[in-house]
Amino acid sequence: MPKYVYDFTEGNKDLKDLLGGKGANLAEMTNLGLPVPPGFTITTDACRRFLEDGGLPEGLEEEISRHLAALEGRMGRRLGQADDPLLVSVRSGAKFSMPGMMETVLNIGLNDQSVHGLVKQAGGNERFAWDSYRRLIQMFGKTVQGIDGELFDEALEELKNGRDDLELEAADFQRLVETYKGIVREQTGQDFPADPHEQMRMAVMAVFESWNAPRAVLYRRQERIPADLGTAVNVCSMVFGNCGMDSxxxxxxxxxxxxxxxxxxxxxxxxxxxxxxxxxxxxxxxxxxxxxxxxxxxxxxxxxxxxxxxxxxxxxxxxxxxxxxxxxxxxxxxGKRTAGAAFRIAVQLVDQGLIDLDEAVTRVNGAQLAQLMFPRFDGDAKSARITTGMNASPGAAVGKAVFSSARAVELAAAGEAVILVRRETNPDDLAGMIAAQGVLTSRGGKTSHAAVVARGMGKTCVCGAEELEVSTKERRFTAPGGVVVSEGDVISIDGSSGAVYLGEVPVVPSPVVEYFEGATDQDDELVAAVHRIMTHADAARRLKVRANADNAEDASRARRFGAEGIGLCRTEHMFLGDRRQLVEDLVLASSEEERDRALAALEPLQKADFVEIFQAMAGLPVTIRLIDPPLHEFLPDYTELSVKVALAGEQAEEKDRRVLAAVKRLHEQNPMLGLRGVRLGLVIPGLFAMQVRAIAEAAKAVEGARAEIMIPLVGAVQELEHVRDEARRILAEVGVEALVGTMIEVPRAALTAAQIAEAAEFFSFGTNDLTQMTWAFSRDDVEAAFFSKYLELGVFGVSPFESLDRDGVGRLVRIAAEEGRATRPDLKLGICGEHGGDPDSIHFCHQVGLDYVSCSPFRIPVARLEAGRAALVSTGSDTR
CATH class of the missing domain: 3.30.470.20 (ATP-grasp fold, B domain)
Known part of the structure; x- marks a missing residue:
């Protein structure tokens, strides 16, 4: 039989996969000789079996009974013993911290008999005993029996009648116990279970079931925690903090x-x-x-x-x-920490000699660095402050005040920025916290649910703003001076100072962004910590980091942020606005003369663009993708043009008729899979030649320019060979050298990479289109149509357009990389889809041996850090 239960004396901190984080650390503290109440842990293996089979696995109840008996022997009392009861807590504990997301039940073992034994244990303290009993019924009813917690809360508030908790007496709690038992009877049709062993069995099952509770699923999705880990259950002898003022x-x-x-x-x-x-x-x-x-x-x-x-x-x-x-x-x-704290603590621990710089880099991540690059409130804007609470999680958040999680989700889905305002949050508010820009509560401290969860998510949070009178029913709060804020009113909260402002407060750039821009020195403590981490990450990383940039301005910004070249310059983006007409004229040209005229107009514009970009990159490689426009982006709308011609009748202009005929001829049902990329270059003579010549002339005009010409949407080596041969001829005529390669964005190209590498000097993986084609997803349609349902059903844990699908798209990348290099050992490999800035995808790129990743300029620091972490962290290691 497998072993499902471990005493706290049997485990250690390295057994998180089996014992969960809480159980492993309770065992570790026990081993260190710290004062831990005795107990035992039921493993994640048992949870997984329970979730698979729908019941407790064979042998588990007997194993629990043996450990419980040993615990009873150690404590000198039995579970629920009438005259001297042993009470236990049953608490969840997954491998990764999920604060408040799963279930906990305290005081198991209490019933109408053992409550009197607890009075004797407590030296006659009846208040303590009846308070503990009512807590058991309340927690058990809500978490195990599924009763609406508001019913218990309302009964407590009615009993208090404006009094503080500490003003309630034993008789009050005794009456509350009877009220709570009545709620259980009314809601379930059964009496509250008096058998202590039945209480424990039901609580254990409830903890297992809570692994798949909606809020736990949502939290795992938010934090990218695998859904198949399961949770451990920790059974711990109770110690009591509610015995009096000495507790x-x-x-x-x-x-x-x-x-x-x-x-x-x-x-x-x-x-x-x-x-x-x-x-x-x-x-x-x-x-x-x-x-x-x-x-x-x-x-x-x-x-x-x-x-x-x-x-x-x-x-x-x-x-x-x-x-x-x-x-x-x-x-x-x-402990969970804010982004700024993560960087500061990492370098502090280095200075204390507890860790080295290698480990310091692995202690932070790209998501945290991205948070530090967000703007913050202007420090001079203080006139609108209405109160101050506790600075629980830093940041600057502005939005409409909302007073329920459901409303936060609703407005955020409509594109509104919101601040969730509550007296205090609870785990059921998770969806609203995710949707909101920030969280404001009138109760709770820096370790309250709102503070802990917000810090973990990187959300701005102000807690314990006691001066606010929050009415969730009336959907408003009142601040000092009679200021009333109703739902929909805009407020601003500063998680760094705890200040709450009425209206929208201006924001200023982050000092970390200014550091990357070269405008801030390292006197700032946070900036100094970021500098040390980034310097070491850059020294450790193997992957180069390039930028996706289509103009000189973006190229210059990317270079300031540390880009080592351009991995994707999209030439079709150069033909938007006033230039769009020139591409339309080229595509619709009805004669060689018209086509040559259009090409002649385009070439000097292209050359000037490339000159500026080469100058901005000053000797760094620039990968330029030849034009890849789905034709519908550069042609008049077929329907609109048809209606225009039809309404004009015989008076329709000849030009409109001619354009309509051409658009009809070129009209495509699915333009993303139509005449674009290399196909367009082969069908329209002179188009790619014009671009290659403009690139070559620009490179010749800029000293040290390093051009790389990328041919898009290749699916067969023969397509690439036609364009490559023409490109090399033009490069030789102009007298410059440039690499000629291709973008791997068609599944067939990945599967025939060995052939394509014979004609390509580099591959750049266009994982946006590769993901679309591999999944047969139209990104423009599916994300809004059904992705939310797919995430809810667990078809995927995160959108494959956000983080690379390693099993499918990633396997194609791996195949192409391995087979391409088998043909051409010096083949340069990069990635230029949006995944080039995603932390998890960057780690994958490191593993499969790519040479560089390319991403938007703002994400370059994140990519640099993650490339360093990828080099320092072994595959699959626990870096949370």
Missing amino acids: GTGVAFTRDPGSGHQGVYGDYLQNAQGEDVVAGIRNTMPLQDLERIDKSVYDELMKIMETLENHYRDLCDIEFTVERGKLWMLQTRV
């Missing part, structure tokens, strides 16, 4: 996850349990206040935090409970 619960970070600065950072809540801190039901006190409340516990916690950070060599996120003056560690993990 409490807290969350701590070993350094500030918002800024990266070292120091005491976290939240503490007296006389509270488990989820109270992250749920934001009461505003917390700073962790520093624990020193005043209980110095010995505070000092012990500080030593443990230092131990954990040195052991994990990283920022650690810690959950702890104080039970009657005794400190217990409930969880640790490598």
Whole structure:
């Protein structure tokens, strides 16, 4: 029989795949001798079997019973024992942190008998015991039995009648228990389960099932976490933070996850349990206040935090409970952090000697760097500030205030920028948080659900803005001074300072962008950290990084951002606007004389464009793709022209009639698969020759120019040979040298790469079209039509146009690279589709041996960083 259950003494931090992150780290802390309540972990293997079979795997219940019996022996009490009960928590724990996305149930083992035993354990503290019992029914009812949590919340609010939680007495909680049991009976038709073992069994199954809960699926999709990992379940003996004012619960970070600065950072809540801190039901006190409340516990916690950070060599996120003056560690993990904190912490750890620069580069990623390049609020715009909360997750967010997750999703789908405003968020708000530009809450601290999830997603967040009175029912909030903000009003929030502004606040460029532009020195701490990381990444990477640029302005910007050449210059983009008519004249030419006249008009324009680009790149390689326009982009609309001629009747101009006849002749049902690319060059004599001559003349005019001529949409080597031979003849006439190669964007070209490499000196993978043709997707149509459904169904975890489909399109790239180089060992290989700026795709390009990636100018720093990470991180390693 497989082993499905591991005691905390049996695992370690390297078993995350099997024990999940929480279980592996509980085991690690146990091994370190830290104060961890005893318990055991049910593996992710068991979860996967459960999800496959629809029930607990054979032998699991017996294995759980053996470990439970051992736990009972260690603790000296039995689960749910009437006079002296052992209580346990049942908590989820996947390999990758998914805060609040799956289920947790505390206080399992309580019933109408054992609650009295808990009173005796607590020295007669009835309030604590009945509070714990009502919490069990509330959490169990919501997470295990699927009861609407609002029913429990409303009953609690009605009981409080304006009082604070701490003002409630034992009798209040005892009445609430009966009310909650009535809700369970009414909603399920059954009594709340009194058998402690049945409670635990049902809770374990609920945690397994929560792996596929909608919010968990959505979170995994957002964070690109594989759907087949499953979650572990951690069964832990309960310790209680709600025993009185000498008890409490807290969350701590070993350094500030918002800024990266070292120091005491976290939240503490007296006389509270488990989820109270992250749920934001009461505003917390700073962790520093624990020193005043209980110095010995505070000092012990500080030593443990230092131990954990040195052991994990990283920022650690810690959950702890104080039970009657005794400190217990409930969880640790490598903490989520903002983008700025990630860079600062990485270089701090290098300076402390805990990691080297190689590892520092792997500790950050391109998505974080991209976040640092977003604009920020103008520091001088303070007049519209209406309040200040906690700076939970930095950034500048502007949008319409909305007061429900559903409304945020609705407006964002319509193209509106929104700020989600709540008293506090909960896991059910995830869709709205993803859709919103930022999150604003009136309750909760820097470790609340809103703060933790927003930091993980890189969303701007301001929490605990206590001065705001938020009414979700009336869809408005009131700020000091009587300022009322209703749904639809524009607000701005600053996650770096915690400021909340009425109206739209101007933004200014990021200092990181200014650094890449060469306009900022390294005195700024964040810029200095980025510089150190980028310098090392550049030294480590093998992949070159080029730019997709069609004009001198983009080429110059790309060069400032660190581009090492141009990987894609799209010549059809040079014929938009006023020049479009010249291409139309060429395509519709009815005689050789008309065609030559059109070509003669185009050539000097092309040459001038290329001269400017060669000058901007100053000796770096420039890959120029010969014109590849789907004809419908350069011809009058067939329907509109037909209607115009029909309405004019006999008075229709001869030119319109002639153009209509030509457009009708060239009209295509599917222009993207029609007369374009190399086909257009073969059908229209002189077109490609004109472009090659313009390239050659421009290269001759600019000292050090390095031209690479790319022939698009080739599917057969014979197509390429015709154009190559003509290009070489013209290059020889002008007296310049240039590589001649092709874009691999047709599946047949990838599959016949060995033949095509005989005629091509380089391949550049056009993965936009290659993805369209391999999947038989029309990108212009399918993304809006059914991609959301495909993502929801798990057909793919991320759009194949966003991140390269390794199994399908990626296999074609691998085949073409290997077979092309088998024919021509010095074949230069690059990628110029949008995937050239996608972090995951860049790692794939490194693995298959490409020479460079090419992307838009703004994504070049991201590509440089990811190319460095790809060289330093082994395939499949855990870098989250």
